[in-house]
Amino acid sequence: DIQMTQSPSTLSASVGDRVTITCRASQSINSWLAWYQQKPGKAPNLLIYKASSLESGVPSRFSGSGSGTEFTLTISSLQPDDLATYYCQQYTDYPLTFGGGTKVEIK
Amino acid sequence: EVQLVESGGGLVQPGGSLRLSCAASGFTFSDYYMDWVRQAPGKGLEWVGRSRYRAKSYTTEYAASVKGRFTISRDDSKNSLYLQMNSLKTEDTAVYYCGRGLSGTHGAFDFWGQGAMVTVSS
Numbered sequence: 241d242i243q244m245t246q247s248p249s250t251l252s253a254s255v256g257d258r259v260t261i262t263c264r265a266s267q268s269i270n271s272w273l274a275w276y277q278q279k280p281g282k283a284p285n286l287l288i289y290k291a292s293s294l295e296s297g298v299p300s301r302f303s304g305s306g307s308g309t310e311f312t313l314t315i316s317s318l319q320p321d322d323l324a325t326y327y328c329q330q331y332t333d334y335p336l337t338f339g340g341g342t343k344v345e346i347k
Numbered sequence: 348e349v350q351l352v353e354s355g356g357g358l359v360q361p362g363g364s365l366r367l368s369c370a371a372s373g374f375t376f377s378d379y380y381m382d383w384v385r386q387a388p389g390k391g392l393e394w395v396g397r398s399r400y401r402a403k404s405y406t407t408e409y410a411a412s413v414k415g416r417f418t419i420s421r422d423d424s425k426n427s428l429y430l431q432m433n434s435l436k437t438e439d440t441a442v443y444y445c446g447r448g449l450s451g452t453h454g455a456f457d458f459w460g461q462g463a464m465v466t467v468s469s
Contacts, residue, residue: 241411272454274449274454274455274456276392276456278392283444283459283460283461283462284384284392284444284456284459285459286449286455286456286457289449289453289455289457290455295457327391327392329392329394329454329455330454331453331454331455332454334397334408335394335408335409335410335411336382336394336397336454337394338391338392338393338394339391340391341391341392
């Protein structure tokens with residue numbers, strides 16, 4: 241199975257800060273990576289697919305980059321509505337696997 | 348508007364069975380791979396399994412943790428996806444989400460249901 245490791249597990253930042261979350265795969269997944277945002281008590285919401293493609297309707301302050309085994313999700317200017325847990329997911333091979341999540345808190 | 352609505356969750360004893368349903372609307376269900384993903388209380392996301400569409404003979408994939416106990420099926424005439432869960436264990440306690448494969452066959456999920464809670468406890 242492909243293991244997905246996210247860091248940090250928690251981060252605290254101020255409104256307007258640039259925030260970066262890292263996701264590492266245990267083997268190459270090319271660009272078959274998605275990022276999701278999950279707010280408390282809600283279903284996940286797709287932000288980014290194929291490592292860097294922004295899903296329709298997602299604010300442009302979210303961006304993704306990387307390929308192979310190392311990926312990043314960047315929020316260019318953190319907003320209060322971005323309080324959530326973020327997950328990466330690989331979809332190059334079965335079983336599909338998720339990272340452990342990064343909880344973003346607002347200072 | 349795309350909608351996915353799960354139903355059938357509840358409390359079941361260890362060793363018991365439960366069947367979840369996911370009713371889809373707002374898109375051509377038969378054109379999409381559909382998946383189940385679960386989330387144990389306070390934990391992260393875990394993929395459960397996938398149903399491919401008719402052109403791929405409705406073949407399925409499963410996580411090792413549920414293979415042989417869970418069965419995914421679909422009824423395109425009813426726009427519905429199902430998860431039959433047998434031999435349930437306490438560690439199967441989770442919110443179960445159905446998800447739609449992005450662009451039909453992607454392994455990313457562009458729409459999710461609201462989730463159905465399954466509690467396995469004596």
